[in-house]
Amino acid sequence: MPGSALKIGLWALACVALWSSWPARALAAQAEKAQTPARKTPAAAPRAAAVRDGEAEARLIEIYRLIGRSANREALKQAEGLVKDHPNFQLAQLVYGDLLAGQMRPVKTLGDVPEGEAKAAAPVLADLRKESQQRLRALRERPAPGLVPSQFLALSPQNKHAIAVDASKSRLYLFENTATGLKLVADYYISVGKLGTEKAVEGDQRTPLGVYFITSNLNPRSLKDFYGAGALPINYPNQLDLKRGKTGSGIWLHGTPPEQFSRAPQASDGCVVLANPDLERIIRTVEVRSTPVVISQSLKWVPPQSLKAEVQSFEEALKGWHTTKSSGDIRKLTAWYTPDFTSYGKTFAQWTPTLQSELKQVGNRGTQIKDVSYLRWTDTADTMVVTFGEVAKGARTGLTKRQYWVRQGTQWKIFFEGTL
Structure with a gap:
């Protein structure tokens, strides 16, 4: 592989240039595979089945790094091992093919293969390039520790x-x-x-x-x-x-x-x-x-600590709902729910007997909420998915519930509630 194709400032850019070539036979094989129905193949060999998660990608990235350092001989050796262990890893096959091509001739242009074969394999090659870019992007833009x-x-x-x-x-x-x-x-x-x-x-x-x-x-x-x-x-x-x-x-x-x-x-x-x-x-x-x-x-x-204020703000709403429910006043409780509330297909009016039955079973003991999780989803609306255990005071077990809340102005209201 010519040095001019590899000695570009960032090693990732060098890899892009390298991936863009592909031996004619390999391209033709990829194109044929893309255009014909997939055949049922035997189960993977025991060695491949037992491989550790993320191991193949880590080996591929190490090959990219070797290419970026112009250590092509070692990169070729490692690529050969990778495709031997994972013959169905198409992206690894692409890199291996590029390294083999570089042993035989200089790579003059990106995708330097016969026009007909390059055209036939264009969709496969485009997908593989995109996959390589996405893998590299995720590794370059990793979240900072603790976030x-x-x-x-x-x-x-x-x-x-x-x-x-x-x-x-x-x-x-x-x-x-x-x-x-x-x-x-x-x-x-x-x-x-x-x-x-x-x-x-x-x-x-x-x-x-x-x-x-x-x-x-x-x-x-x-x-x-x-x-x-x-x-x-x-x-x-x-x-x-x-x-x-x-x-x-x-x-x-x-x-x-x-x-x-x-x-x-x-x-x-x-x-x-x-x-x-x-x-x-x-x-x-x-x-x-x-x-x-x-x-x-x-x-x-x-940072996790930045979410504490949002949690505390919403906890006030959940506490308010729970206090109102504990009072047993259904009329006041209605104010916590949206007009289009549903519970597995039931409207609030249809669901009210279930709510009344819960209150009757608890009686004067009241309930406590435990094991609460808050998951927030914000797009055109601000939604909170809340899951918690609702246990009568003095009891060991109770119901696990999930509610969906939506922010309406400055207020949070429930549009779904159900028992899991």
Whole structure:
């Protein structure tokens, strides 16, 4: 590989130049694969199946760094090992092909291959370039240590983990909820919908944006190979989505088919797609029903202490609602709910008997609220998703509830309440 193609100030720019070439045979093979139906391939070898999450990407980035230092021989050696271990990692194959091409001839222009083959493989090559750019961007623009996504106002001890997705960076962030707050433990490259985000209707090939929860863990044996190592469905459409008339279903976090290590940044029908080793780590880690999943077009990272004022402000509203409910005055309690309130399809009037029954069971003992989590979603409206335990005083167990609040002027009001 000529030095002029590599000795560009930033090593990332050098990599872009390097990735843009591709041996003719490899391009033709990629084009043929893109134009013909995918065949069912045997299951991955035990070595590939046992690989650690994030390991393949870390090796790829190290190859990029070697290229940036003009250590092409070592880069070629490591690339050869990477594609041997992960023959379905197309981006690694692209880098390996570039390094091989550089052994034979100088790279004169970006994408220096026969015109016909370059044209046939253009969609595949464009997707791979975009994937490489997204991986590098996420690594260059990593959040500073200690920062958290602004949606995570406060999590209860019941939320042992949390997930945040930044669609603009094609990245998923996995957090552990520790005694001292959220700790970022891993992050992974992901794919979203073919047409991007902001899902609104069934079949629009977009990934929804909002605050969701993992609802189940689907056994991979019950799924097609297309979904890879498994699937974690989320509760799209959530109550805010339903209020806005959004439709669709079947939004999952899932893996990739055997012939693909990863997919293009925008390649799914709306799901969030990860490499199988990365998904396996998440499946082993998170808890069904209690793990929140925030999907944002672009995450805003903030110091946790900056969220305390917002939490305290909203806590006053929740305390006010709870005090009013404890008084047993249904007329006063109505003021805390929006006119379009629903509870699993029931209006406030239809739901009132359920509320009265709860109050009767508690009697004069009153209730206490425990294990409260606050997740905030702000777009055209300011919404709070609140989950808590409501326990009669003196009792050991009680109901787990979820409310959706919306800010109306200076007041917070509830537009959904239900028992989980």
